[in-house]
Amino acid sequence: MYRHDVLARRDLLRACASSLALAPLATAACGHRTRPEHRDGRVVVTFWYAYGDLVRKVMLDLVARFNASQTRVFVEAVHQGDYYECLAKLRTALAAGAAPTLSHVVCEIIPYLARAGVLEDLGGYEGARLLPFVPALEQRGTFAHGDAEPLVSIPFNRSTPIAFFNARMLDEAHLAPPRTWDELLDAARALTRRAANGEVRWGFEVPIQGWYWLAMVGQAGGRLVEPDGRVSLGGDAGEKALRLWQRMVREEHVMRPPPGRDYQAWQSSNESFLGGHIAMMWSSTAHVRYLEDNAHFPVVTAPLPRDVRASVPTGGTMFVVMRAAPDEEKQAAWEFVRWMCDAEQTIAWSTRTGYMPVTRPAVERLVERGWYTKHPNDRVAYDQLAAVEPWPWSPDLFRVERDVVEPRLEEGVLEGRDAHVLMDEARDEARRPA
């Protein structure tokens, strides 16, 4: 039972634990802020973000432009590591009552944060329901029945998985981008080369992660959560997807699983691709610009291949405003979010980074300006939105993907454990309370 005296002790312990875990917040960990912070007469919006390199630079440029554009609001952008580090800090800060006003989080965590009641319902803010988002990228298209939930998230840096190719290697092998799983396997065989010193140029590479596996589950005709709420992990489709990876890595030896977890694996894949060590890889549309700009060979993209159908999940993050922030700060945060959704900002963000443009006017202007003619890889990413499979609105989504599924995918691919046994284990684990 949940009792008031237990709650009081817990609040104290929670504040202590959070303060110890996150020393910089310790001084602030004494309850929710009620008064907005001001600087030079402007309301300060603290914005925790999680980018590095080029994306960080573009984001800071936009924040500087916003701050220079008006006199009422000042956005203070604070870097908090990668997505997972930022999320860990955000949760701790929320528990300690020291959260920022604004942040951006991966889609999979939004149902959990919404259930916890820490996100502001933005539905009542001026113009919130009228913003002309690309349907697949806003909350109602990103999540199944997302429009039945309060509007707690606004699309920001959105992406999908996409296939990248070293065009020179494809040409040498007289191959076109594979359109089916069978063609993917054939292409990976044809593109894999083994040198006399044992060095291998891999035909295919993809991080062994839930996001890519989920794309394959959809392609094989399955879904993570059934309409009745049962976590099926795709059933047979989930096992089929894992078996394809096992075959390519362990039997055919035509695919390299990159070392490292989370974004370290993505970085490793990018480096291998740019270094000419792999011919095909799956990565995020967010890397289109980076790979095009840094490759010493032509880079082409294609939609992910299909099995029984085409399917991709969406990725990236959404803006979220913290419910506990003072009203004036929340209003100021909304002004910044709305400004970021204007076509010019959306275009600047999208064209400089490779993330998808999230509003229809931005897409229309890009078409008018001939952007997609000059950048066909961006067009591929946009067209693939037709195959988006929405995430289930499930508070356990993040835990199931990260803690239940991903380690077992690694065990299946790297240790050769049976796909059926692993998925049964995962379904059993997904049913347990966190």
Add this chain to the structure above:
Amino acid sequence: MTPRSTWHPWAMLGPTLALLSVFFLLPIGVAAYESLFSWDMLTPPRYVGTANYAALAAHGELLRVALRTLGYSVLVVAGTMTLGLGLALLLDRPGRFFGFVRASVFSAYVVSWVAVALLWMWILDGNSGAVGGLTRWLGLGTVSLLGDPRWALPALAVVAVWKLTGYAMIVFLAGLQGVPRSLLEAAALDGAGPWARFRHVTMPLLAPTASFVATTSLVTSFQAFDVVRIMTQGGPARATELFVYAIYEQIFLNLSVGRASALTVVFFVLLLAVAGLQLRVWRARAGASR
């Protein structure tokens, strides 16, 4: 010695007891209590009894984490002591050159774990690192030790041994200064060779030093976090998920305070068992030497 008043010993022990209670016993008690709840820090906790322990024990995961941590510790302690002692014996000589080598070996110990981890990530990188270059030169192809579940944990142990060996060497060198030269000369006059002198004179006198090095290396290896966080994030296939990292991952990434607390309690019991075992061995040795 008899205290003048019965409260004097308590007054002396008081500050330490207070610190231990606040920073050790209380957190362990809180963790034991929290381990009985399903709680994510943001929503109200729900009492689940021993379900968190059952979930961790299911499919053998808890046992695997415990064995992995013990295995890592064995590798680190054995490697650190062997190399530390070997280097101390080799470098226990006067002269600038030996002083320079001693300082060089010890320098790794003062570098932060983060810097060490980043350096070794580069060394072990299959594509552009030194190990990758060596394996290709040997015709073994590109080998990614950190990407292979069989080799990732030993690779992390090597990194820890590399960092801790300098410390062990310095402590052993200090211990060697306490070995009376007269005993070694007497043994030599009695016909004992270098190995016999080391085996029957140096080693017994170095036993307290070895115990100290073993204990500190064991404690450091059980606390391994930075090196895992930076180099492998517990992967591949959880092959490097040691106790402290598993606790961090459960609480901060998997949103489960209950399971993290359950892991903490099990970790505490494991440490208690290892400490008890170590104490027993020391007491047995002390008894035998009297």
